[in-house]
Amino acid sequence: MEKEDNSEQKSRRNFVEQGLKAGLLTVAGGALLAKVFGKSKTTESTETIELMSTDGTLMQVPASAIEHAHEKKYAYNPREGFPNRKFVMVVDLAKCRNAKKCQSSCNKNHYITGENAWIKIYKMQDSEKSAPYWQPTLCQHCDEPACVKVCPVDATFKRRDGIVLIDNERCIGCRFCMAACPYSVRIFNWSDPWQGEAVENAEYTPDYAGVPSKKGTVDKCDFCPHMIDKGELPHCVSACPNDVFSFGDMYEDTVTNGSGQSFKLSKLLKDRAGYRLMESLGTEPSVYYLPPSDRVVDFEEGLENYTEFKSVDKPEGL
Amino acid sequence: MNAAYNQLVKDLAPKKFSWRGNAWVAFLVLIILIGLYSYVQQLRQGLVITDMRDYALWGIYISNFVFFIAVSLVGSLITAILRLSGVHWSTPLTRIAEIIAVAAIIMAGIAIIIDMGRPDRMMFLFVHGRLQSPIVWDVVVISTYLLISLLFLYYPLLPDLSILKKYVPTSKWYSKLSLNWTGSEKQIKIYSKSITVLSVLIIPVAFAIHTVTAWLFETTYRPGWDSTNFGPYFVAGAFVAGTGAVVVVMYVLRKAYALENYITDSHFDKMGKILVMLCLVYLYFNINEYLMPTYKSTEEEAEHLRSLFLGEYAWLFWAAIVGGLVLPVIVLLFPKGRKPLPMLIISFAIVLGAWWKRYLIVIPTLSHPFLPIEGVPESWRHYSPTWMEWSITAATLAGALLIVTLLVRFFPIVPIQETAEERGLTDEHTLNNAL
Numbered sequence: 225m226e227k228e229d230n231s232e233q234k235s236r237r238n239f240v241e242q243g244l245k246a247g248l249l250t251v252a253g254g255a256l257l258a259k260v261f262g263k264s265k266t267t268e269s270t271e272t273i274e275l276m277s278t279d280g281t282l283m284q285v286p287a288s289a290i291e292h293a294h295e296k297k298y299a300y301n302p303r304e305g306f307p308n309r310k311f312v313m314v315v316d317l318a319k320c321r322n323a324k325k326c327q328s329s330c331n332k333n334h335y336i337t338g339e340n341a342w343i344k345i346y347k348m349q350d351s352e353k354s355a356p357y358w359q360p361t362l363c364q365h366c367d368e369p370a371c372v373k374v375c376p377v378d379a380t381f382k383r384r385d386g387i388v389l390i391d392n393e394r395c396i397g398c399r400f401c402m403a404a405c406p407y408s409v410r411i412f413n414w415s416d417p418w419q420g421e422a423v424e425n426a427e428y429t430p431d432y433a434g435v436p437s438k439k440g441t442v443d444k445c446d447f448c449p450h451m452i453d454k455g456e457l458p459h460c461v462s463a464c465p466n467d468v469f470s471f472g473d474m475y476e477d478t479v480t481n482g483s484g485q486s487f488k489l490s491k492l493l494k495d496r497a498g499y500r501l502m503e504s505l506g507t508e509p510s511v512y513y514l515p516p517s518d519r520v521v522d523f524e525e526g527l528e529n530y531t532e533f534k535s536v537d538k539p540e541g542l
Numbered sequence: 543m544n545a546a547y548n549q550l551v552k553d554l555a556p557k558k559f560s561w562r563g564n565a566w567v568a569f570l571v572l573i574i575l576i577g578l579y580s581y582v583q584q585l586r587q588g589l590v591i592t593d594m595r596d597y598a599l600w601g602i603y604i605s606n607f608v609f610f611i612a613v614s615l616v617g618s619l620i621t622a623i624l625r626l627s628g629v630h631w632s633t634p635l636t637r638i639a640e641i642i643a644v645a646a647i648i649m650a651g652i653a654i655i656i657d658m659g660r661p662d663r664m665m666f667l668f669v670h671g672r673l674q675s676p677i678v679w680d681v682v683v684i685s686t687y688l689l690i691s692l693l694f695l696y697y698p699l700l701p702d703l704s705i706l707k708k709y710v711p712t713s714k715w716y717s718k719l720s721l722n723w724t725g726s727e728k729q730i731k732i733y734s735k736s737i738t739v740l741s742v743l744i745i746p747v748a749f750a751i752h753t754v755t756a757w758l759f760e761t762t763y764r765p766g767w768d769s770t771n772f773g774p775y776f777v778a779g780a781f782v783a784g785t786g787a788v789v790v791v792m793y794v795l796r797k798a799y800a801l802e803n804y805i806t807d808s809h810f811d812k813m814g815k816i817l818v819m820l821c822l823v824y825l826y827f828n829i830n831e832y833l834m835p836t837y838k839s840t841e842e843e844a845e846h847l848r849s850l851f852l853g854e855y856a857w858l859f860w861a862a863i864v865g866g867l868v869l870p871v872i873v874l875l876f877p878k879g880r881k882p883l884p885m886l887i888i889s890f891a892i893v894l895g896a897w898w899k900r901y902l903i904v905i906p907t908l909s910h911p912f913l914p915i916e917g918v919p920e921s922w923r924h925y926s927p928t929w930m931e932w933s934i935t936a937a938t939l940a941g942a943l944l945i946v947t948l949l950v951r952f953f954p955i956v957p958i959q960e961t962a963e964e965r966g967l968t969d970e971h972t973l974n975n976a977l
Contacts, residue, residue, distance in 0.1 A: 340596045344917045361913060374761060376677035377663075377670040396666055397589075397659015400677055402599045406763045408911045412599065412659065415590035439588045440659030502912060505763055535917030 276478070280488050302431045302449070303391075305383030310474035310510075311365070311447055312386070313458075314492060317516035319466045320345065320358040322526025329463030330362075330445070331536050334434035335419040340411045341535035342433075342445040343460055345526075357516035358526050360468060362460065363388060363409045363445035364501060364509030371401035371410065380442070386474070386510050387447045389430040395441035402442060406502055410444045413437050447510075457482065466521065474510075547967040554958045555709050556951055557799065567947060570940040577937020580930035581656065589659055591930045597915055598908050598925035603657035605900040606935050609783065610650035610942065611684075611755045612776070612896060616784025617643025617691050618748035622741040631812055633964060634804045634956040638795065639788050640695040641955075645945035646784075647688045647751075649938050654680075656934060676757045683750045690744045697736055701725060701959035715952075752776045759903070765842040766907035769835075775827040779899065781820045782867070786892035789813050791946065793886040795955050804956045807882060814880030817892070821871045828863065846910045854924075855906050858898055866895015 271287040300306075322345050330336070330343045342362060349356040365388045372382050379394035380401050402410040417437040424436045431453070433446035448458035456462070461469040462482045470487060472479030480486045492498065496514040559567065584591050594601045620639035624632045655661050671678045703720035710716060723729060756776035759767035769775075789810070796805040832850075835843040850859045870888045873879035879888070905925055909915075915923050927935075962968065 339922075340918050346914055346916055348914075370763065374675050374677070376672060376675035376681075377666040378672050379666075379670075394663075394666060394670065395660065396663045398657070398677060399599045399659070400675070400758070402596065403759075403764070403908075404762045406912045408597070408913050408915075411596050413588070414592075414595065415588040442659075532916055533918065533920050 276486075276488075280491070300453075302389070302429050303381055303383065305385035305387055305449070306452065307384065308475065309385040311452070312472060312474045312479065312489065313362075313365075313447075313461075313511045314470040314479050314487075314489070314498065314514060315360055315511060316468050316470070316496075316514040317357050317359060318514060318519045319468045319521060320360055320516075320526070321466060321521035321523075322347075322358040322529045323465055324529050325463040325465055326360055326460035326469065327535060328537065329459045333459045334446075335417075335423045335437070336434060336536055337417045337419055337437075337538075338411060338413065339534075339536055342409065342411065342443065344535055347526075347530060355516070356523050357519075358523070359513070360460070361407060361409065361501070362511065363447070364407055364507065364511045365447055367508035367510065368506055370404040370406065370505075370507055374400045374404045376400070387449060389446055389449075390433065390442055390444060391430045392433075392438045392441040392443070393428060395438075397440040397442070399442065406505055406507070410442050412442055413439050415439060546965075547962060550962055550965070550967060551705060551709055551958055553801070554804065554954045554956050554961065555706060556954055559951060562798070563947075563951070567944070570944045570947065573933075573940035574937045574944065577934045577940070580933045581937075583930060584656075584934070585661070591928060593925055593928050593931065595922040595925075596918065597911060597922055598905065600657070600904055600908065601925055602901065602905075602927045602931055602935050603653060605904040606897075606938060607650055607653040607657065608755055608776075608900040608904065609897050610646045610653055610938070611752055612780035612783040612900070613787050613893075613942075614643045614646035614650060614687070614691070614784070615748050615752055615777070615780035616788055617694065618744045619781055619784065620788060621694060622744045622748075625737075625741050626745075630964060631809065633960050634801075635788060635792060635809065635813075636698065636960075637695070637953070637955055637957055638792050639784075640691065640698075641946050641949045641953075642784065642787055642791060643691045644688070644695050645942040645949070646787075647684065647691055648945060649942040651684055651688070652941065653935075653938050656938070676754060676761050679754045680751075680758065683747060683754050687744070687747045687751045690740060690747055694737075694740050694744060697733065697740065698957055698960070699953060700733065702954050702957060705958050706954070749777055752780045759907075763912075764907050765835075765840075765910060766846045766903075769831060771827060771830050775824075775831050778820070778824040778827045779896065782817070782824045782892060783896035785813065785817055785820055786889040786896065789817070789885050789889035790893060793882055793889075795950065796882070799955065801956060804961065810882045810885045811877070811880045814874045814885055814888075817889070818871055818874045821867050821874075821892075825867055825871070828867070842910065842912070846907060849906050849910070850902065855902060859902055862895045862899045862902060866892055866899065 272284040273287050274282055275285050276282055324345060327341050327343050327345065331341055334342065336342065344361050346359045346361055347356060348359045365386055367382075367386065369380075369382055369388050371380050372388060375381075376398065377394055377396055379392070379396065380388065380390045382388050397412070399412060402412065416439045419434075419436050423434075426435045428436065429450075431446070432450040433443055437443050451458050457471050457480065458469075461471045464482050467481040467483050467485070470479035470481040470492075472486075472489060474489065477489045478486050479489050479492065492514070493512055498512040498514050500509045500512055580591070592601060592603075617640045620632055621636045625636070655664060658664065667678065667681055671681070673679075700720055700723045703716050704723035704725070706713075706716040707720055753773040753776065756772040760769060760772040762768065792805050792809070792813075796802060832847065836847050836851075839847070849855055870892055873884060873888055878884065909923065909925070
């Protein structure tokens with residue numbers, strides 16, 4: 225690995241490495257087998273690596289026994305996704321104070337030029353007497369996605385790794401998916417997006433939504449496969465100053481926040497009574513929310529940032 | 543006998559337009575040209591020229607599409623259902639109904655293409671079509687219905703075309719289109735069998751087009767669309783809209799072509815009675831659609847219903863329900879209300895009410911999503927169509943009327959052969975040929 229020059233980046237890299245390795249435990253058996261059959265090319269070394277098992281215990285494993293399961297050994301297909309992975313996000317509502325860094329980072333990195341952001345922080349209040357809270361809301365990457373069900377041309381699709389994407393070279397712009405989505409997370413390119421030459425000429429892959437966007441097609445949060453591919457966290461997760469978001473792999477049962485802290489997913493959801501939005505609809509989202517109880521931030525603090533009619537800051541001159 | 547027959551052919555054969563007819567066509571073409579201009583702008587700039595945005599993601603293009611689908615259903619009612627039930631008085635109206643059905647279903651197809659963000663990718667619906675999407679079901683049933691409707695318009699025309707071949711010897715088209723119809727026993731046998739088969743076929747397909755169109759909305763979770771009542775509710779409403787359209791057209795044609803001997807007051811009277819029944823059935827479905835959710839008043843439904851009953855759509859809603867359904871029923875219960883002129887006015891109100899009813903089905907629901915509308919310009923919370931949207935929509939309506947007008951110009955509006963048969967008139971030539 226190259227020299228790290230930035231501690232934030234370093235911690236992110238660490239997360240990815242830890243995460244990958246944790247996931248490898250399941251593969252380790254296979255790696256050992258491979259060793260038995262003499263296929264391992266690496267020489268024995270005394271270096272060990274700390275891994276966390278699925279039940280949360282830490283153990284030392286010789287580095288040579290580890291093989292990176294997620295290395296590209298095959299042609300990667302954006303419609304299939306990363307094999308043996310199931311991405312999941314946890315949003316801790318107790319920590320959100322509407323700093324909106326997730327939104328501005330997402331807008332910037334996906335070159336959003338329209339007037340509707342892909343991630344929005346709603347001012348919520350479930351009932352009159354209960355406390356208000358901020359709810360960051362992005363595509364829920366449902367396991368039973370209503371949008372995918374109704375798409376007539378397979379333009380929006382569900383991958384094996386849980387991510388729901390849009391192929392904007394396939395989309396016919398009927399907007400049925402937008403009508404079907406109960407979370408209002410899909411946005412339409414009503415006009416030419418005018419994202420600048422560099423973005424517009426970029427080679428398109430559904431893996432990186434918005435690069436480029438196309439007039440007359442639908443866009444939305446893509447869970448940042450282009451970042452996962454680089455071993456990094458989605459933009460919103462790393463941009464959040466309050467560690468509201470954690471991102472990880474359901475199979476590894478681990479999620480990691482922007483500061484690089486990892487949590488055991490099942491324990492986190494159990495301890496904090498995690499829930500999903502509109503569970504009763506049966507959409508099976510991949511985004512979990514932790515209720516805004518025992519808040520570490522003031523709701524009122526977020527009010528100064530609150531812009532009811534705006535979610536995208538237009539660059540100068542537009 | 544022969545003189546009476548010749549008079550009949552003369553009365554019913556298509557006629558050249560008077561100046562009024564020409565002016566009417568010019569007017570329709572003008573409307574279409576304005577709409578075309580707007581559509582070119584839409585192709586260039588995108589759907590941004592409409593007032594649709596991420597929340598009001600469908601607008602009058604879609605409600606207009608639903609309206610056309612609704613109107614097209616009348617072909618199956620007047621021609622197939624009445625034919626199969628052995629009703630004969632409707633014979634002079636069958637062609638009008640079929641012409642309206644064909645015009646409406648063609649424009650429904652065009653209306654849905656107009657709404658597409660990427661009409662250039664339309665072929666993807668066939669190349670990449672996925673069967674679980676209601677849009678693909680719609681593509682299948684609409685094209686099937688169009689095909690059956692065209693056949694249903696064409697088959698009964700065969701004997702008439704062969705009559706016109708003799709009546710207008712200068713035109714080669716009638717002769718070609720009549721497919722060598724001689725009226726021989728063998729031909730008549732195939733002919734009547736085909737029409738019976740088509741009559742049976744068209745009914746399930748007609749029900750399917752409108753049920754599937756209802757499902758486009760019903761397959762979502764949104765309050766106002768999430769209703770098990772939607773299929774029959776749409777079908778019932780469609781019969782009302784289409785029958786209203788037939789009455790308007792039959793009034794105008796009767797006046798323009800002096801067809802009082804063929805389209806009589808009694809036809810208006812009977813259509814009036816049918817309309818009463820259809821309106822009552824539709825009202826019944828409306829009660830089901832609105833009363834039960836109101837009774838429960840879950841949070842989301844209540845917000846939606848409040849906007850319809852008392853809120854920003856209240857005027858439109860009550861005008862469509864009272865003016866387009868309740869009042870017509872009351873007026874049509876009286877024999878005087880079923881005279882041609884009152885029938886015209888009422889039917890016009892019904893058609894207008896039906897158009898706005900589709901608007902009320904499509905648009906209000908979209909302004910009540912599950913999560914709050916935040917982070918978008920305030921104007922996105924309300925939808926009011928732009929003039930370009932209106933001009934494109936007006937062009938589709940003008941397009942439908944133009945199709946009707948042109949078909950009326952070149953084909954007999956009232957079936958000649960069938961009317962002659964019913965009146966016991968025959969052409970000696972035809973008789974000789976058949977022998």
